[in-house]
Amino acid sequence: MVKRLGSVILVLVMIFAIFVPVQAAVSPEDCPHEKHDEHTLLCNECGTPIAHDYVDGKCTHCASKTNFIVTEVDPKRTAENEKAGTVVSHDYDTRAYVTEEKLGLTDVFTQKRMNVYLPYGYEEGAAAGKQYNVLYLLPGGMANEDFWLDKTAVKNLLDNMIAEGLIEPIIVAMPTYAYREGQFGGHEVTIDNPGDIDLLLDLFALELREYVIPFVESKYSTYADNANDIANLQATRSHRAMAGFSAGGGCTYISGLQNNLDIFSYFGIFSSSMGRYNHVLPLADILSDSEGYGIDYMYNGNGTKDSSYEYHLPYYFDWVATGAIDDNVNACLVVKPEMDHNIGTSGIADLYNALPMFFVTGKAGARSNGLSTRDIIIIIAVVVVILAIAVFTLKHLSDKKKRKDQV
Ligand SMILES: [Zn+2]
Ligand SMILES: [Zn+2]
Ligand SMILES: [Zn+2]
Incomplete structure (x- = not known):
């Protein structure tokens, strides 16, 4: 049982290591490539984040359009x-x-x-x-x-x-x-x-x-x-x-x-x-x-x-x-x-x-984004623990049954 608990904890630690966001700064320097994902901003080829580059209201890296100005105000x-x-x-x-x-x-x-x-x-x-x-x-x-x-x-x-x-x-x-x-x-x-x-x-x-x-x-x-x-x-x-x-x-x-x-x-x-x-x-x-x-x-x-x-x-x-x-x-x-x-x-x-x-969408009190990374980690951890307990219980029951059958 102690050994099993050990492996469950190990699995949890591994999941945390994978999912906890890395806060390391990424370089804003341009990669040599031309296209990025419209939503993640990551370069399609090398994964470097690239800001939208708007020329005449259209991004040169993706299909995104904007009304924002990138010049001085008229x-x-x-x-x-x-x-x-x-x-x-x-x-x-x-x-x-x-x-x-x-x-x-x-x-x-x-x-x-x-x-x-x-x-x-x-x-x-x-x-x-x-x-x-x-x-x-x-x-x-x-x-x-x-x-x-x-x-x-x-x-x-x-x-x-x-x-x-x-x-x-x-x-x-x-x-x-x-x-x-x-x-x-x-x-x-x-x-x-x-x-x-x-x-x-x-x-x-x-x-x-x-x-x-x-x-x-x-x-x-x-x-x-x-x-x-x-x-x-x-x-x-x-x-x-x-x-x-x-x-x-x-x-x-x-x-x-x-x-x-x-x-x-x-x-x-x-x-x-x-x-x-x-x-x-x-x-x-x-x-x-x-x-x-x-x-x-x-x-x-x-x-x-x-x-x-x-x-x-x-x-x-x-x-x-x-x-x-x-x-x-x-x-x-x-x-x-x-x-x-x-x-x-x-x-x-x-x-x-x-x-x-400003003052357009107005969802006072409501959360604008969905599940946070932390929420997802907790959900995965809970699922893993439940699965581990289920597997352990089933194994235990079948062992017990086997022993009974042998008797
Ligand atoms: Zn201080
Ligand atoms: Zn690139
Ligand atoms: Zn873009």
């Missing part, structure tokens, strides 16, 4: 529109979670600022009871809340996309995970102290959940009726998106997807060095532990000359390979030829591509 969409929305700045109080963590304190408060874009006609809409979707848009490189407004034509883009009917009127909140000088308890982020970046990107999850979202969504007419009630935020998660450029994309993954998936279902990761942030967990694991909350859509964008390109692509390929996302179903990776790490050209093009993908 200048007419970044020009002023007479139906202009407004941007309001707000100071808000929040616990300084990073300072608390660094100094071993609790209940340290600080004041931060965010910008909020309100679409054309918001006042009338809100007065008439209209509810608005909200995008939380994060800056790159430890920058402040003015980053997107200073470096891109984000306001004009939103005005034009709404006026053209490409997207519904939307509220865009622009806070920052970063702290102003002096707010970091003497632990400002420096090149020599990069570990603090991980803390900022990670602990913003708490600031977002406890202060930023309740502030924005109780002040403005959103789908949340009671923004201080987590159950209400969970019920309205398909009306909430988070996106960011560079470290803002890392923050979107860590603070949004990884730590607040119950209250967000749309994500945009633009030019992010996923491989450089230390608190990133595998997406398949996040979804396995998400208590049923799934991803309605996850937009990924990068450029071939972007410094974050090689730190972003392997992650996307891994998320597809492990079944965490379905390419061109609830996720995409848009690679823009020759574009570099520039929010004014590449970042704004990604925002233009991502916005129409």
Whole structure:
């Protein structure tokens, strides 16, 4: 019996070894071949993952077509529109979670600022009871809340996309995970102290959940009726998106997807060095532990000359390979030829591509993907154990019968 148990355990260990996803990064470098599978993205000949390469909306490697742009946004969409929305700045109080963590304190408060874009006609809409979707848009490189407004034509883009009917009127909140000088308890982020970046990107999850979202969504007419009630935020998660450029994309993954998936279902990761942030967990694991909350859509964008390109692509390929996302179903990776790490050209093009993908499918509370790898492992393990017990029992019974017959 002990021997049998040993072989059953051995079989289980072998199954785990085969099925547990390998997190090793795959190289995004092009293989010499031309065709890839439309869904797995793997090269038909050598199995190397290759991103879709869109020319005039058609992939050169497969039959897939797209409306995503891989060039700069049409200048007419970044020009002023007479139906202009407004941007309001707000100071808000929040616990300084990073300072608390660094100094071993609790209940340290600080004041931060965010910008909020309100679409054309918001006042009338809100007065008439209209509810608005909200995008939380994060800056790159430890920058402040003015980053997107200073470096891109984000306001004009939103005005034009709404006026053209490409997207519904939307509220865009622009806070920052970063702290102003002096707010970091003497632990400002420096090149020599990069570990603090991980803390900022990670602990913003708490600031977002406890202060930023309740502030924005109780002040403005959103789908949340009671923004201080987590159950209400969970019920309205398909009306909430988070996106960011560079470290803002890392923050979107860590603070949004990884730590607040119950209250967000749309994500945009633009030019992010996923491989450089230390608190990133595998997406398949996040979804396995998400208590049923799934991803309605996850937009990924990068450029071939972007410094974050090689730190972003392997992650996307891994998320597809492990079944965490379905390419061109609830996720995409848009690679823009020759574009570099520039929010004014590449970042704004990604925002233009991502916005129409948000707030569309809306399966709040429902899991977007099917069985996870972990589920499959458990099912196989249970089946193997049942089979082993059945075989053992049958063998035992027939042995017993044989012995009886011999007697
Ligand atoms: Zn190949
Ligand atoms: Zn393709
Ligand atoms: Zn850490």
